[in-house]
Amino acid sequence: MHVRGEATTTEAKPPTRWPLSIVVFLLFWFLFGAIAMYYSSQVTTRWRYGDVAGAKQASKSALIVNLIGIGVGLLFWILVIATGS
Incomplete structure (x- = not known):
């Protein structure tokens, strides 16, 4: 029986990417960091409701947005x- 709020899988929860999202937000490009934080928060929420594929996609999206933010920020x-400005 599936209890709401618990994932019913033996897979490990995908990484949330919170630390990287916060670093991107503070040091590189805040807009990309904010978007990545949104996706990072979705990992746990989706995992909790049993949406394993959604949690994996949110984790992947957070990583991609973080990497883009790092690139643009650098x-x-x-x-x-x-330019010395």
Whole structure:
């Protein structure tokens, strides 16, 4: 019997990517960090309701948005340093 609020799988919960999302938010590009934090929060919520595929997709989306945020943020900081502004 499936109890609401509990995942009924033997798989490990996908990583939430919270630490990386917070770092991206604070150090690189806040918009991408905020979007990644949203996806990070969805991992636990979806996992709790038994949506394993949704939790995996939210984890993957958080990682992708974080990596894009890091890339854009690094380019921004490189340009700022290079132009001396």
